Amino acid sequence: MSASGTLVRLNAADIVVRLSAFDTVVYLIYIAAAACFVLGLHLMNSPVTARRGNQLSAAGMIAAIAATFAQLIHHHATITATGWIVVLAGIVVGSAAGLYSARTVKMTAMPQLVSLFNAVGGGAAAIVAINDFVKLATAPGSPSVAGTVAVATALDVLIGAVTFTGSLIAAGKLQGVVSGAPISYPGSRVVNALLAVVMVGAAVWLMTGTGNIAVLVVLLLAACGFGVTMVLPIGGADMPVVISLLNAFTGTAVAMAGFVINNPVLITAGALVGASGSILTKLMADAMNRSIPAIIIGGFGTGDTAGGAAIGAGAGVRTVDADDAAIQLAYAQKVIIVPGYGLAAAQAQNEVQTLAELLEAKGVDVTYAIHPVAGRMPGHMNVLLAEANVPYSQLKEMDEINPDFPRADVALVIGANDVTNPAARRPGNLISGMPILDVDHAKAIIVVKRSMGHGYAGLDNELYYDPKTTMYFADAKRALTEMAAAVKTLVG
C-alpha cells in the first residue's frame, strides 16, 4: 500500500509517528464536524432552537466535506482526470436531485422522501465497502481482505443493501406505486428465509477473510432481494415503524463504512443515526402495541383502507349534524381536537385550522392532542398541522394532554380510531396495553369518521357507543368545512 494510502486511512496507530500536519488538521476538522452533529441534534430538543441545530449540523457537514476535498487535492497524485470528473459530476447531479426533491416535496409525502434518503444513504455506504473490497482483492500482491476489516465490510454491504432495496419498496408503498396492503404469495416466507440464509452465509464467509469477489456478489444480491421480501409483506399502517427501523439500518451501515475506511466522522455520524433510529423504532412499536419482530414477519397490519367489515351506522350509536356540532363547539370553553391519519388522508389540515381559528375568535380554548403514531412516520401529524399554521404551543403530546381531557367540554376526534379506544385499558384484546388518548374522559365527544369501519386492529371502538359520544359520518374535509360554515352562520 502506498504511503499516501496509509495516510488517507488515518490509521490511529500511526498518528503519533506518521500523520502529517495536513492529515492532523483534517482529522481535527472531522472531530469538530462530529461535535457539530451531536450539538445539532441536542438543539432539536425544542422548536425554539431546532432550526439553529439544523444549521449547526449543516455547518459541520460543510466543514467535513471541505476537509475531504482538501484531502483529495492534497493527495491528487493518485487521482485520474476521470476520477475527478466522475466524483464532481456525481456530487452535482446528486445535489441537484436532492435539492429539487427537498424543495418540491409535499409535507404529506415526507415519509416517502425520508425513505428515499435512507435508500441512497444505505446504498452509498454499501458502495464504499464494495469499492474497498474490490480494490484490496484485485490489487497485485496485496494482503487478502481479512480480519476486522472483513467483518465491517460484510456488515456494511449486508445492511446497506437491505436498506437500499427495503427503503425503495417502503417509499413505493407510501407513494402508492407499490400496493400499501401486505403483499404475500405462496411460499413467500420460505423465499424470505432462504434469502436470509444465503445472505448471512455469504456474510460469514466474507468475515472469515477467505471470501472472494464472487462471494461478495452473492451477498449483495441476496441482501438486495431480502430488502424487497422483508418490506413487501408489511402493511401501510406499520410504516412508521418500518421507516424508523430502516433509518437505524442506514446509520449502522454508514458507521460500518467508517470502520472499513477507518474514518472517525463516519463512525460517529452513523452511530448517532443508528441510536436515533432505534429509539424511534422502539417508541413507534410501543405506541402501536406491536413487537418489532411481529411487524417484520408481517401479515397483521393492513393497508390504508383499514380492514374489518363496516357495520351499520345505526347499531347503537348517535349521530349529530353540522349545526348541533357547531353549537356544542362554539359554546364550549375548552375543545381538544384529536387528529388521526384520516385527517391527513383527506388533506383537511387547513380546514381544521380554519375551524379552530373561528372557535378561538369566540374565546374557546383549542388544543390538539397528538398520538405518537398519528400520521405515516414519527411526529408526522405535527408537521402537517404546523404547515397549516397551527402554532406549536397548541400541539400537545399524549402524556401532556391526557390529564386535560376531563376538563374538555368537547373532544373532536377526526379520523383517529384505535388510539382512542378505551378497550386498550382492559386486558385480553388486540390493543390491550396500547397507550391511548383519554378521549372518553371528555364531557362530550364528537367523532368525524367516514363510516363505522374498523381501525387497523380490526376492533370495534367502544368510544363510539359511549352515551357522551355523537358521530358525524363524513369525509374529514367536508365535515370540517360544514362545521366551520355552521359556526359562522349560527354564532358568528
Added chain:
Amino acid sequence: MSESLLSDITIFVLSLLVGFEVISKVPSMLHTPLMSAANSIHGIVLAGAMLIALTANNALGYVLAFVASAFAAANVMGGYVVTGRMLKMFRKRPELPDAAAPAPSAVGNGQVSASSQVTGGSKS
C-alpha cells in the same frame, strides 16, 4: 486486534451512548424533523464516497465513485434543505404567517433558508 480498530470501536460505542442520551430528549412533536436531520447526518457517507476517487482507475471504480457520490450528495443536500423547510413551519403564533419569521438568519446555511422561503411562499 489493532490499536486503530480498538479506537474505532471506542468511538462507535461512545457515539451510540451520546446518541441515545441526546435523542431521548427530543419531544415527539419534532420527531419527523429529527429523523430528517438524522438522515442528513448520515449523508456524511459522502466523505467516504469522495475518497473512492483516490484509487479509482477502471470502469468499475468510476461507476462506483459516481453512484456513491451522487447518492450521498442527494442525501446531504436534500436532507438539510427539507429539514430546514419543516422546522421553519413550526411557529409560536400564526399572526405572522409569512416572511417575518423571527428566526435568526442562517450560519453557513443562508442559501438553504432563502430557498425554503421561496418554496414556502409559493405554496401557500
